Amino acid sequence: METNTVRTKIYFYLALYLLISGIIAWTPYLIFNIQEPFGMLTFILNSLGFYFGFLAHNRFLALSNLAMFFSFIPVAIYLYLTKGYIPM
Numbered sequence: 649m650e651t652n653t654v655r656t657k658i659y660f661y662l663a664l665y666l667l668i669s670g671i672i673a674w675t676p677y678l679i680f681n682i683q684e685p686f687g688m689l690t691f692i693l694n695s696l697g698f699y700f701g702f703l704a705h706n707r708f709l710a711l712s713n714l715a716m717f718f719s720f721i722p723v724a725i726y727l728y729l730t731k732g733y734i735p736m
Contacts, residue, residue, distance in 0.1 A: 666697030
């Protein structure tokens, strides 16, 4: 029974780390105006974060990682409206 709680904590911290990494992946686009494809890391990082959040039985982390997975859509709309193009 105790190993289950240890695994749950490990999954929780992995999901949290991947959520923060996904947020940091958008930093070059939105804050520093650097046109590098770091934002595409959200597809990999946050899909894993969603899975780990699910395994940790934490809905907030799972849904936050899922929202970050689909965050490319609002960022692309924001960049299109402010700069006139979508960087790909």
